[in-house]
Amino acid sequence: MGTTLVFLEHHGGELQKGGLGVLARAASLGGEVAGVVLGHGVQDVAAQAGAYGASTVYVVDHETLAPPLPQPRVDALAAVVAETGAENVLFAGSVLSADVAAGLAARLDAGLNWDLTDLVADGGGLVGKRPALGDTVLVDVGWTTTPRLALVRSGSFEPVETGGTATVTPVSAQFEDFSTQPVLVEHLQETTSGPSIEEADVIVAGGRGLGAPEGFKLCEELADALGGAVAATRAVVDAGWYPYSTQVGQTGKSVSPRLYIALGISGAIQHKVGMQSSGTIVAVNKDPNAPIFDFADLGVIGDLNQIAPKLAELVRARKA
Amino acid sequence: MTGFDCVTACARVARVLAVKIAVCVKQVPDAAAAKRLDPATGRLDRSGETALNATDVNAVEEALRLKEAHGGEIVVVSVGPEKALESLRKALAMGADRAVLVSDPAVAGSDLVATSHVLAKALEREAADLVLFGQQSSDSDGAVLWAAVADRLRRPMISQVAELKLDGGTATGKRQTEFGYDVIAVPLPAVVAVSDAINEPRYPSLKGIMSAKSKPTETLSLADLGVEGERVGVAGSRTTVMGMAPPPPKGGQVKIEDDGNAAEKIVDFLAERKLL
């Protein structure tokens, strides 16, 4: 296996966890593994990659790359690929990386497989595993040419601290006119409330088992402690207990957070299809026959009114 | 200013104001029809009922709003089998003006690289001021198509747009990321991918549905576009689907009864899985 490049996103002077996780996975594929860091004034950030398994980090440091926009990154990455003759280019899935990976695929006429939950070396090549049909099947996908581009589903791999150092190698790139045409007018206006349910990493969802609209306070407490968002089932939204925008399910939103905690939710299929691809599902329900226990990773038969506040308290203590 | 100058000035302003929008839409198997992977090809079995991809409807709606504000023309473009014309008609019923379908058996089995090539050729032919995409394909087979097409068209692009404005020759979009939102401006001609948060699509009126049947629809073959066979289908693709299997059973489902320590057990469980 030749060189594998791993696109490492950074934010606020720190390398993002997703890319570092992919870096760890890349080490198992054989061949050299190098990180790629693109931005402006990113020498220090780039060096961080050494501690996570990169022997080399290629850096394109240019003011054009200062704003978090995808198209100049396609130019820069194409330059790195050309210079290194890389065989694989891996990305941890994100809003930015999806655009970059697809743009690069078109630029290089290179195959791109996305939403992968695993990558394995196979007879000199690479095989990706991709969930399909609401995560009910796992499809094996491959590439017919190199370089092979892969977008990995966020959270699929954990970073591994190897404590090493990396050689930071600068690469220069030319930018296309059209790439530099988008202009960042305003940056990072945070929304005042917490993450929306579509973006949240953690969701605490409430159903009829909460008993009354006031029950959502328990969900909010727990979500707050975990840094997550609150969602609701169709039944309680219909009853007016929580806003329609938080409804998860067949006729609401589809979510796939890393952690989904279901409080007082029976787990009817109309709800299940909206959250079944969540990473880990924890359910608390006092009915031992609730269908949700058929697919929860951790099912707890008990009174959520006792368990949820205690859980919030313990989580806060842990995080402190 | 003479009368003649006035006319040309007005015409120039009108040309600047009126905008030609191409909306790329995809027909997907209807969510209600049981989705299946075709065991022969490993790809989604598309022989079932079909509907316009949900977010593409948002893109069509956004195009309609822009046309209502600025005047112009909306053409909906799709690559697919003949029956994709039905979905295109839905877009026409909402108010789009023309439909273009690239339908050629050679296209079957095309991946991102191949599809983006064909779509870019069709869009070049249209030479629109603004190319719109819906952000999420419900069969996630078309995800990220817009970025590949924008690169082939050599046009600036904004994606994840939850709010879009046109002013003179500039499009300004509010782009949503994991960290919050950015506001980005691009000069036309440009490519914009919109999220489903951008608008609430209209229902086509009965009159709209009835008039859709007589709006111009073009069906093009690859030859019409000047696309060579080796650039599409399996030959033109750079990825393959090799097989499928049920996912590995989710390691150890655990079910416990609260004996007073459930909260602690949950915390341990989460910590073990590095979720805290």
Next chain:
Amino acid sequence: MTAIRAADYPPPFSSAEAIGAPTDAADERIEVGVLVVGGGPGGLACAIRLGQLLQEQPELAERLGDVPVALVDKGKQPGSHLLSGAVMNPRAVRRLFKGRPDQLDGIPTYGEVHREGVYLLTKGRALRIPPPPTMRNHGNWIVSISQLARYLADQAETAGTMVLPETSADTLLVDHGRVVGIRTGDKGRGKEGEPLGNFEPGADIVAKVTVLAEGTAGHLTAAAVDRFGLHGRNPQIWELGVKEVWRVAKPLDRIVHTLGWPLRKGARYREFGGSWIYPMGDELVSLGFVIGLDYRDVELSAHDLLQEFKTHPFVRKLLDGGERVAWGAKTISSGGFHSLPRKLNAPGLLLVGESAGLVNIPRLKGVHYAIESGRLAAEAAVRALGRGEVPGRIGALDSYDDELLGGYVGRELREVRNMRQAFDKGFFVGGALASAMTVTKGKLPPGELGTEPNADAPLLKTNRAAGYPAADGALTFDKLSSVFASGNRTRDDQPNHVRIERRVPREVAELWSWMCPAQVYEVGEDDGDGLVQVKLTPSNCVQCGAITAKGGRLTPPEGGSGPEYTLT
């Protein structure tokens, strides 16, 4: 103690609500020549025949304007709301496509019936019994009515009909005593009826002739019958059928009908019904359980009866190794001849198919009656639209009634006119009477049997629910997952389209809760005076029509909502 009846708690609905004059400005109205309401086999046959006739009469086609024939259907696409067994007598499609062999050959079928068996079930056994004379299906075609409609819709479009799915018919437009068209339903209203951001008002569609082919529990048909005084001798009554389609490991070699278990034979229960199991090619099987809605037990649930039925060893064996691929529910008009409106037409109006009540329950046949009536309606309409005719004139469409009732449809319905009612007397007496009727072609026993509206049945409670199996997700299923399997994904913030009295005795709330295959109704909180609130989840509704039979009123929700049947 007086018995509790659902009929004593009528819904807040009056037919007058569904009748009105056009309200759009004259130049805003959509003008068509003939408007067909309902994309089932009846409506589509009518549209196809109209297309055929207009091809032969181009000057008439010209006079009918830009859209000579339009057809509206409230489902997502034709077939989305259609459900039946079905074993269809091909005689009507042969007539419809006479001289057009390509169109006839293109009809999707699962083959002809070669073998059939009728079984009387007891709890553990299945006894083969000779099929009653009304049940001879050799040579009939096994079809999916949903697929049939999709095919017929294509033919109708080719023949020039403008097919408009996702369009509900809300109001019958009547002007100066004549039917002049319909008003379609609004879209984009919220839970309280308030217009949402994408609100799209309905539109007036005006037509020279309006054909109502709404199927069971037709909304406008019932209003039209009231408005024009077309009530038949007996009120309409219904059966409720719940159906599943299964992929099976072993092909089924015959069509099967069963009687008996799990229904109870005693006259006081009034449990009339049975099941069907039909092969759909080698890989699929259609099965369903049907029960008359005149039943009395509050805990009777057609859906759960189907689940219980599947646990019988006879059925279990057929389904072993298979998996469920579809589910649905729909009522069937079963009043027969005496429940037909006294006239099937009014000025500017024709009533076609099941909505007119053209169903032969003892033969379990209705699809070919619908097609035949659709064809005849088209011919009557074209006659009335001929040069110098006025279709709105009283009696202008009477030739439809004459042809239909004078032909085989009328004749066959008359022969079995008392058969269904005989079963009010219980399985054995009813069975004996039915045999007598068949053998004498309706001449014996003498006299005409009356019918009580389904909602009048005095309720009783027997803990019947204890016999229903718990859902195991493999052989038996709960209602919610079944609603999911119907393809229903109606948006939750739609206005409620089900009209019922919301404060009723507990027994009535329970009746509806068990009755509804889609779990729309739930017993809510106590409301004092021995009454409870009825909780509604209208978005679950698969528009089967049962509530209309049993004390409420189903009105059409927003076009495009409801189930999306493809295999039923």
